[in-house]
Amino acid sequence: MKLLVAVKRVIDYNVKIRVKADKTGVETANVKMSMNPFDEIAVEEAIRLKEAGAAKEIVAVSMGPQGCQETIRTALAMGADRGIHVLTDIALEPLAVAKLLKAIIAKEQPGLVILGKQAIDDDCNQTGQMLAALMNWPQATFASKLKLTAETAEVTREVDGGLETIAIKLPAVVTTDLRLNEPRYASLPNIMKAKKKTIDQTTPEALDVNVQPRLTTLQVTEPVKRQGGKKLGSVEELVDKLMHEAQVI
Amino acid sequence: MDSRFSEEQNLLRDTVAKLMAKHCPPEFMRRIDREQSYPYMLYDSWVEAGLFRMPFAEAYGGLGGSTVDACIIAEEIGRVSADLSMMYGGSTFCGLNVQRKGSEEQKAYWLPRLMSGEIRMSISMSEPDAGSDVGAIRTTAVRDGDHYIVNGQKLWATGAGAKNNVINVYVKTDPKVHYRQGMSLFLVDNDTPGIELRKLDMLGRYCTGTYEIFFKDVRVPADRLIGGENKGWECILSGLQVERVVAAAADVGSAEGCVEMALAYAKDRKQFGRPIGTFQAIAHMLADMATEVAAARALMYQCAAMVDQGEDALKDITMAKLFASETYAKVANLGMQIFGAYGYNKEFDMQRHYRDARIATVAAGTSQVQRNLIAGLMGLKAQ
Ligand SMILES: Cc1cc2nc3c(=O)[nH]c(=O)nc-3n(C[C@H](O)[C@H](O)[C@H](O)COP(=O)(O)OP(=O)(O)OC[C@H]3O[C@@H](n4cnc5c(N)ncnc54)[C@H](O)[C@@H]3O)c2cc1C
Numbered sequence: 001m002k003l004l005v006a007v008k009r010v011i012d013y014n015v016k017i018r019v020k021a022d023k024t025g026v027e028t029a030n031v032k033m034s035m036n037p038f039d040e041i042a043v044e045e046a047i048r049l050k051e052a053g054a055a056k057e058i059v060a061v062s063m064g065p066q067g068c069q070e071t072i073r074t075a076l077a078m079g080a081d082r083g084i085h086v087l088t089d090i091a092l093e094p095l096a097v098a099k100l101l102k103a104i105i106a107k108e109q110p111g112l113v114i115l116g117k118q119a120i121d122d123d124c125n126q127t128g129q130m131l132a133a134l135m136n137w138p139q140a141t142f143a144s145k146l147k148l149t150a151e152t153a154e155v156t157r158e159v160d161g162g163l164e165t166i167a168i169k170l171p172a173v174v175t176t177d178l179r180l181n182e183p184r185y186a187s188l189p190n191i192m193k194a195k196k197k198t199i200d201q202t203t204p205e206a207l208d209v210n211v212q213p214r215l216t217t218l219q220v221t222e223p224v225k226r227q228g229g230k231k232l233g234s235v236e237e238l239v240d241k242l243m244h245e246a247q248v249i
Numbered sequence: 250m251d252s253r254f255s256e257e258q259n260l261l262r263d264t265v266a267k268l269m270a271k272h273c274p275p276e277f278m279r280r281i282d283r284e285q286s287y288p289y290m291l292y293d294s295w296v297e298a299g300l301f302r303m304p305f306a307e308a309y310g311g312l313g314g315s316t317v318d319a320c321i322i323a324e325e326i327g328r329v330s331a332d333l334s335m336m337y338g339g340s341t342f343c344g345l346n347v348q349r350k351g352s353e354e355q356k357a358y359w360l361p362r363l364m365s366g367e368i369r370m371s372i373s374m375s376e377p378d379a380g381s382d383v384g385a386i387r388t389t390a391v392r393d394g395d396h397y398i399v400n401g402q403k404l405w406a407t408g409a410g411a412k413n414n415v416i417n418v419y420v421k422t423d424p425k426v427h428y429r430q431g432m433s434l435f436l437v438d439n440d441t442p443g444i445e446l447r448k449l450d451m452l453g454r455y456c457t458g459t460y461e462i463f464f465k466d467v468r469v470p471a472d473r474l475i476g477g478e479n480k481g482w483e484c485i486l487s488g489l490q491v492e493r494v495v496a497a498a499a500d501v502g503s504a505e506g507c508v509e510m511a512l513a514y515a516k517d518r519k520q521f522g523r524p525i526g527t528f529q530a531i532a533h534m535l536a537d538m539a540t541e542v543a544a545a546r547a548l549m550y551q552c553a554a555m556v557d558q559g560e561d562a563l564k565d566i567t568m569a570k571l572f573a574s575e576t577y578a579k580v581a582n583l584g585m586q587i588f589g590a591y592g593y594n595k596e597f598d599m600q601r602h603y604r605d606a607r608i609a610t611v612a613a614g615t616s617q618v619q620r621n622l623i624a625g626l627m628g629l630k631a632q
Contacts, residue, residue, distance in 0.1 A: 073256040168298075185267045188299030191260050192312045 001111035001148075001170075002057045002196075003046045005080065006101060007039040009064055009071040010121040018210065035071050037183075038116025041176040044183040045146060046114055047079040054148040059108060063100055065236050066090050069199055075193040077186035083199035084108075088211060096204075096211035099131035102206035105135065112153065115141050117175040128175035138168035142177040142247045253550060256309040258321055261303075266297055275598065282332070282601055285432035285455040286606030304491075305348060307325050309360040316491055320498035321437040327502025328509075331577070331605040334499035334561030335457040336369070342492045342537055343417040346434070350476035350484050359415075359436065365564060373418045373462060374453075374485075380619045383485075384428030385421075386410055386498065390420040390435060391565070397422075397435065398473065399467040401441075407612075409460040410446045414439045416462065419481050432481030436473045443467035468518055480577045489583035490556050490563060493570040493613070497549045500573035500609050504542045504580045505603050511535060511584040514591075531587060538580045545576040564626040571619040574609035581606035 011026070012034040018027045035043075049055040060075035062068040063086040072083035086100050105113065117123035117139060132139035145156035145164065148170075157164045158177045186194070204211045232238050242249045254262070272294045281288050286324075295301060295560040304319045305311025319341065329336040344363045348356060362368045379385035388564025399420055409416050416437045423431035439446060445463040476484045512535055515526030525531050549569045555562035585592040592599040610616040 070256045070259065075259060077257070077264075185264045185296075185298075186260050187305055187313075188261065188264065188312055190262065191257050192314065194260070195257050249533050 001053045001150075001243075002056045002059065002108060003049060004101075004105065004108060004110035004113045005039070005042050005058060005060050005075065006097070006113070006127070007043060007060050007062045007071050007075050008064060008113045008116070008120055008121075009033050009068045009121045010036045011036060015119055019220050019222050023221060025217065026197050027174050029105045030143060032071070033067060035074050036119045036174050037119075038118060038120070038178070040183040041178070041180050042114040042116050043075045043078050043080060044181045045143075045176060046101065046180065047184075049148060050079070050188050051145075054112075059084060061086070061104055063088065063102065065098055070155040072199050073194055074186065076199075077191045078184060078191060080197075082197055084203060085200055085201045086207065088204050090204075090211050091213060092211055093215060094124045094126035094190050095130055095211055095214070096129050096209065098134055099209045100128075100207060100211065101131050101136045103209055112148070112170055113173045113174070115175045117177055132173040135171075135173070138172040139174070140166055140168050140172065141175040144177050144179040146174060146180065156203055164165050194238045250263075251392045254317075254321075257538055258318065261318060262321050262325055264298065264360050265300070266328075267321050268294060268300075269325060269329045278333075278601075279596070279598065281297045281456050282330075283595070285458070287336075287408075287456055287458060288333070289412065291333070292369065293366055295337065297365070300337065301340060301344070301366070302364045304345060305360060305364060305437060306590055309348065309356055310364055315553075316494060317550065319491070319495050320553045323495045323498040324505070324546075327499035328506040330456070330506075331499060331503040331602070331609065334502070335454065336405050336411075337369045337498060338492070338499065339457070340369045341495070342488060343372055343415075343492060346484055346488050347436075347475060348432075349487050350480070355472070355475065368415050369408070369411055370414045370415050370417055371406055371408040371411075371439075373409060374418050375402045375405045377404055378404060378572070381615055384432075385426070386419060386421060386432070387424075387494070388418070389424060390422050390433060390469065392471070393468075395471050397466045397471060399435065399437065399464045399469055401464050403462040403464070405449070405612075406460045407454070408457045409439055409446055409462055410458055411439075416444075416450045417475075418462075418464075419485070422478050422481075426479075427509055429482040431479055431630070432485075433478055434475045434484045436475060436482045437464075437467065437469050441467050442468070453601070454456055455605075464618050470580040490566050493566045494549060494552045494556060494562075496568040496613050497566070497573035498553070500570075500577040501542065501546045501549050503602065503606065504545065504573070504577040507543055507577070507599070507606070508535070508538045509582045510598060510602075511538065511580070511587045515587055518589075520600065525587070532571035534587065536610075538583055541576050542554075542580060545573045549573055564623060567619050567622050567626070572622070575611045575616060576608045577602075 012032040015031055020027050036248055046058045050058055058080040060072050060080040061084045062072045067084055072085055115128045128141055140155035142158045143155045144158045147154040151170055152167050153172055154167050209216055272291045300322055302312045304313035307313045323334055326337050347359045350467050374383055376386050390397040390399045416439050418435050418437055419432055420431040421431050443465045444467055447458045447461045449461055451459045516524050518525045552562050552566045552569045584599045585603050588599045591597050
C-alpha cells in the first residue's frame with residue numbers, strides 16, 4: 001500500500017511569534033521554520049506502518065514557497081521515500097490544500113492519507129475533514145492509535161470524555177493527535193540517503209486547482225498583554241472591587 | 250536559514266541539537282560535571298545516530314560526509330559542552346588517521362569497531378618533558394619478534410581511561426635520528442598488561458577526563474603499527490588540517506553556548522528595576538561577544554570548505570583554531586562578568602564554560618605555538 005503524508009512548513013514551535021509592524025501578518029523573515037509537529041507525528045506513523053510491513057511506499061507532500069523543500073527533505077530524512085512539492089507563493093487556505101491533495105491523490109492513488117489534525121500556525125483543524133469530504137472517503141480524525149489491515153483501518157480517536165475506536169474502510173483519511181507516537185529525529189545515515197531521494201515539483205496551475213484565498217485578513221494583532229495582578233487586604237475589599245471597579249456583582 | 254549550508258546540513262545540525270537536548274539536557278550535564286563521570290550512554294546515542302560514521306568513507310561503513318559536516322557536529326556538541334566535544338574529536342581524529350595511513354587490513358579491522366562504538370580512541374603524544382616540543386618525547390617501542398615493547402610515561406591524554414579506549418600513542422622507534430624520522434604511531438588497548446592509567450585532577454573537562462599513562466614493558470602486536478615504522482610524524486601532519494578545523498568548530502560552538510547563556514541571563518536579570526542587558530555597558534559587551542563569535546565561525550567554516558576543496562589551508566586553519574579558542578576563552582570570561590555572583594556558583598553553567606574555556610588556548614597546541622606557525626607561514630621564520 002502507498003501512504004500519502006501531508007507536511008506543512010510552519011514557524012518553529014520554540015520561536016516567540018512577533019506581529020509585523022504593519023499588522024498584515026506575523027514576522028517570518030529570519031525566523032526558524034520547521035515541520036508542523038502534528039505532521040511529524042503523521043510521518044512517524046507512516047514510517048512505523050512501513051517498518052511493520054503494512055505499507056510499501058511513503059510519499060510526503062508539501063505546499064507553499066520554495067522553502068517547503070526543506071520540510072519535505074526532513075520527511076525524507078526521517079524515512080519517507082519521495083516527495084512532491086506544490087510550489088506557490090499564495091497563502092493557502094485549508095480548502096485550497098484539500099483540493100490540491102485531491103489532485104495529487106488522483107495521480108498517486110494512495111491507500112491511506114495521513115495528516116496532522118491541525119497546523120500550529122493557523123490552528124484551523126479543517127484540511128483532513130475537507131479532503132475526506134471532497135474524496136467522499138471515510139475519515140478518522142484525532143487518531144491516538146492506528147492499526148491497518150489490507151482493507152480497513154482501526155483507529156482510536158481522542159474525543160471529549162475519552163477514547164473512541166472505529167473501523168473504517170480504505171482508502172481513507174486519518175489525522176493525527178499528539179499521543180499517536182513520538183516522532184524520531186532524522187538519523188545521520190538517513191540524512192545522507194535523503195540527498196538521493198527525489199522531490200517532484202508541480203504547481204497549482206499544473207494541477208488545475210484555483211488556490212486564490214477566499215478570506216481577507218483585515219488585521220493581525222498581538223494578544224492583549226496580561227495586566228499585573230494585585231494583592232488585596234481583605235474579603236471586604238475584594239467584594240468592593242468586584243462591585244464598583246469590575247462591576248461584575 | 251544560513252545560505253552556506255545545504256538542506257541536509259541544516260537537518261544534520263537539527264538532529265545533533267535534538268540528540269543533545271534529549272540525551273544531555275542541562276541538569277544531566279550539570280550532574281556528570283559534578284560527578285566527573287564519563288557519559289557512556291550519551292556516547293552510545295551518538296553511535297546509534299551515526300555521528301561517528303559521518304566523516305568516514307562509505308567503503309568502510311562510513312557515510313562519506315564532508316569536513317563541513319564534521320564541523321557542524323562538533324559545533325553542536327560544543328555548544329552544550331567543550332568537554333564532551335573531546336569525546337567526539339578523540340575517536341574521530343584517530344579513526345581518520347587510520348583511514349588515511351592504515352593498511353587495508355587495519356582499516357577493515359579498526360574502522361567498523363570504532364563506528365559501532367565497540368571501541369573508542371584517544372591520542373597520546375605529550376609527556377612530562379614534551380609539550381609544545383613534541384619531538385622531545387622519550388617513550389620508546391622496541392621490536393621483539395612479532396611484537397613491540399613499549400616503555401615510558403605519557404601525560405594529559407584526553408579520554409584515555411574511558412572503557413574500551415584504544416590509545417593512539419606516539420613513541421620513538423629510532424631515538425638516534427631527528428624526531429621526524431624516528432617516531433611511530435601504535436594503537437594500544439588501554440587494558441593491555443603493563444599499562445597503568447591515572448585520572449588527573451584538572452580544573453575542568455571533568456567528564457572526558459585527562460590521564461597520565463605509564464607503559465611498563467607493554468607488548469603490542471606489530472600489526473598495530475600505523476603507517477609504518479618511523480612514519481609517525483607523517484601521521485601527525487596528515488591529520489593536522491581536519492583536526493584543527495573541527496577543534497575550532499567545537500570552540501566556536503562552545504563560545505556560542507556562552508553568548509546564548511549570557512544573553513538570556515542579561516534579559517532576565519533585573520537590577521535597578523530593569524534588565525541588566527539594557528545597561529549599555531552590558532549590551533555592548535554582548536554585542537562584541539556576538540560579533541567576535543560570528544567572525545570566528547565564519548573563518549572556521551571558510552576553512553572547512555577549503556579543506557573539502559582539497560586546498561592547502563594550513564595557515565587559515567591555524568588562524569581559525571587560534572581565533573576560535575581565544576574567542577571562547579574571552580566570551581566565557583565576559584560571561585562570568587555578566588552573571589555576577591551567580592556565574593561563580595557551581596549550580597550555574599557559566600563557571601563550567603569558564604573552566605573548560607581556559608584550557609582551549611593551551612590544549613592541542615598553545616596560542617603561542619599557533620602564532621609561531623602562522624608567522625612562519627607568513628615568511629617570518631624564527632631564528
Ligand atoms: C586539558 C588538556 C588536555 C590535553 N589532551 C591531550 C591529549 O589528548 N593528548 C596529548 O598528547 N596531549 C594533550 N594535551 C597536551 C597539550 O597538547 C599540551 O599541553 C600543549 O601542547 C602544551 O604543552 P605544555 O602544556 O607542556 O606547555 P609548554 O610547551 O611547556 O608551554 C608552556 C608555555 O610556553 C609557551 N611556549 C612553548 N614553546 C614556545 C615557543 N616555541 N614559542 C613561544 N612560546 C612557547 C607556551 O605557549 C606556553 O604558554 C592536553 C593538555 C590539556 C591541558
